[in-house]
Structure formats: C-alpha cells, structure tokens
Amino acid sequence: MGSTGSEPGAVHLAPTVERSVKVLVVGAYGVGKTTLIGAVSEIPVLSTEETVTTASVGVDPRRGEKSTTTVAMDFGRVTVGGSTALYLFGTPGQKRFWDLWVGLADGAVGALVVVDTRRLEDGFEVLDQLEEHTHLPVAVVVNEFPGAPRHELEAVRTALDLPPGTPVVSGDLRGRRQAVEALKALVAHAVRRAGGSVAA
Amino acid sequence: MPTDPPLGTPTDTYRDHPVRSYVLTGGRAHPTRNTLRPETLLCAVDDGRELPVAAGRHERALLETCRGTLSLAELAAYLRLPTSLVAVLASDLVDAGYLAIRSHAARDTPGLDLLEEVLDGLHRF
Numbered sequence: 001m002g003s004t005g006s007e008p009g010a011v012h013l014a015p016t017v018e019r020s021v022k023v024l025v026v027g028a029y030g031v032g033k034t035t036l037i038g039a040v041s042e043i044p045v046l047s048t049e050e051t052v053t054t055a056s057v058g059v060d061p062r063r064g065e066k067s068t069t070t071v072a073m074d075f076g077r078v079t080v081g082g083s084t085a086l087y088l089f090g091t092p093g094q095k096r097f098w099d100l101w102v103g104l105a106d107g108a109v110g111a112l113v114v115v116d117t118r119r120l121e122d123g124f125e126v127l128d129q130l131e132e133h134t135h136l137p138v139a140v141v142v143n144e145f146p147g148a149p150r151h152e153l154e155a156v157r158t159a160l161d162l163p164p165g166t167p168v169v170s171g172d173l174r175g176r177r178q179a180v181e182a183l184k185a186l187v188a189h190a191v192r193r194a195g196g197s198v199a200a
Numbered sequence: 201m202p203t204d205p206p207l208g209t210p211t212d213t214y215r216d217h218p219v220r221s222y223v224l225t226g227g228r229a230h231p232t233r234n235t236l237r238p239e240t241l242l243c244a245v246d247d248g249r250e251l252p253v254a255a256g257r258h259e260r261a262l263l264e265t266c267r268g269t270l271s272l273a274e275l276a277a278y279l280r281l282p283t284s285l286v287a288v289l290a291s292d293l294v295d296a297g298y299l300a301i302r303s304h305a306a307r308d309t310p311g312l313d314l315l316e317e318v319l320d321g322l323h324r325f
Contacts, residue, residue: 101284102284194311
C-alpha cells in the first residue's frame with residue numbers, strides 16, 4: 001500500500017481489493033457523522049466538494065441573481081474481508097445533496113441515520129427524506145454525547161415512528177467498537193432484507 | 201502552438217467551475233462517465249505508455265495519484281477537485297486506456313453474497 005511518487009497522503013488499497021460497497025451515514029449537521037466515519041475508517045477522513053449554483057433565497061427572481069455555494073462531503077474507507085472496500089459517505093440527507101454527487105445513493109448497502117436525542121426532530125426530517133427518495137435499508141444509531149440524557153431505545157423508536165424491524169442502537173460514536181456495532185446492525189438488516197439469515 | 205499558459209499564471213489558482221470540465225475534456229461527454237460512482241475503484245494502467253504531450257496537468261496528477269487502487273471520491277479529495285469533474289477526467293482516461301476500472305459498481309443493490317461478506321468482515325474487527 002505504498003504511495004511513492006503520488007500526491008502526498010494518498011493511501012492506496014491493497015492490490016487484492018476488487019470490489020467496493022458503500023454505506024451512507026446520514027444525519028443533521030453536528031450530529032456526529034464524521035465522528036462515526038473517523039472511528040471506523042482505516043484512512044484519515046477525507047472531504048470532497050461540489051459547487052452548487054442556486055437562486056438565492058429571498059432574492060427577487062426577476063433579477064435572476066444566483067449564488068454559488070460549496071458543499072463538502074466527508075467520507076472514510078475500511079477494507080473488509082480482504083477483497084472489499086467499504087466506503088462510508090457522510091450526507092445531510094436531502095435529495096438535493098444526493099443529486100449533487102451523481103450515483104451517491106445508488107447501490108448503497110443502506111443508510112445509517114445518526115441522531116442526537118436532544119434534537120430528535122432533526123432525525124425525523126432525515127428519515128422522512130430517506131423514505132421519500134430511496135428504498136435503502138435504514139438503521140438508526142443514537143449518538144450518546146457525554147452529558148446528554150439517556151433515552152430508552154424503544155422510546156426513540158416510538159418518537160421517530162420507525163417501521164417495524166428497523167434496528168436502533170446507541171453508543172458513544174467516538175469509539176471504534178461502538179461505531180462498528182452500528183454498522184453491523186445496518187448490514188445485518190440489509191442481509192435480512194435481501195433474504196439472508198443472520199445469526200443472533 | 202502552445203495553448204497552455206505558463207505555470208504559475210493565475211489560472212493555476214483555479215479551484216472549480218462548472219464550465220471547466222468541458223474545457224479540459226475538449227467538450228466531450230462519454231458514456232463511461234455514467235458508470236462511475238463515488239465508490240468505483242480505479243487504478244492507473246502500468247504499461248509504460250506516456251500520456252500525450254497535450255494532456256493537461258489534472259490528467260497527469262490523476263494518473264500519478266492513482267498508481268495504486270483508489271475510489272473516484274478519494275481521487276477527487278486528493279486532487280482537491282469536484283468529484284463530478286474528476287469523473288469526467290477519469291472516464292476520458294479509461295476510454296483512452298490509461299486508467300482501469302477495478303471494481304464494477306453494483307447495478308442495483310449489492311447482492312446477498314456481498315452483504316454477507318461485508319458483515320462477516322465487520323464481525324472480525
């Protein structure tokens with residue numbers, strides 16, 4: 001996995017890797033998406049940007065004024081089973097965002113929705129958008145921020161009005177073990193939805 | 201006849217612009233581009249063939265960075281260019297035989313065998 005002669009910092013995959021899959025890590029700003037990605041990733045979290053040109057909100061459309069914004073997406077990577085690269089793409093969850101990165105939601109294993117119990121309504125909106133625009137398997141992970149009140153997972157499930165069978169897990173997402181557990185819950189859910197069985 | 205300005209001129213500070221990709225690829229849009237996703241794995245073809253002199257610095261930097269396997273998203277991050285632009289550059293290089301697609305993106309959703317492999321891999325962490 002050398003990077004001799006390349007751009008500084010490029011960490012190549014092992015030559016044995018010939019497949020890639022992705023998981024979307026979805027949640028409101030500041031909810032811990034990048035923390036989770038960083039806890040799992042084998043490379044430092046990377047960021048890629050796209051430029052959006054949009055008509056400014058509140059500007060008279062007859063004047064045709066537009067503004068250009070740069071939207072960044074954080075992501076990470078982890079090699080699983082020797083021949084597969086699993087990518088974790090962090091996204092706020094609006095359709096506008098997926099459209100920006102062509103193919104971002106297509107073919108994803110599923111969406112791991114990160115929620116903060118102090119702002120559950122943000123999670124509600126994210127789940128709404130996912131349900132409306134994708135058919136992806138969804139798992140919810142409650143980020144246990146230090147000092148934040150603890151909620152029973154069943155209470156979170158009820159508050160978010162989750163479809164039956166949606167996994168809900170919680171943990172301090174700064175820890176690798178807990179971040180991996182959240183990923184496992186999502187992938188196991190995807191396996192079951194694809195007709196496979198998962199050992200308890 | 202030289203078309204590129206000398207290095208260090210203000211165009212070097214260019215970051216991104218929707219029109220730019222069109223200029224870099226000579227106004228062509230390739231079907232290959234539609235098969236590239238952010239997670240598609242790419243690797244430079246190591247057959248000793250040099251890029252044509254007319255190739256741009258972004259193409260050169262892309263091939264240099266991609267001497268080992270990387271995804272399209274990683275390439276974009278390392279090159280500090282928008283993923284959409286790197287997708288166009290990469291598809292041109294794939295079509296010209298300088299860059300190879302190492303993975304094939306799942307057409308629809310990942311199959312059960314792949315999902316089980318990923319789950320198994322995560323269990324071993």
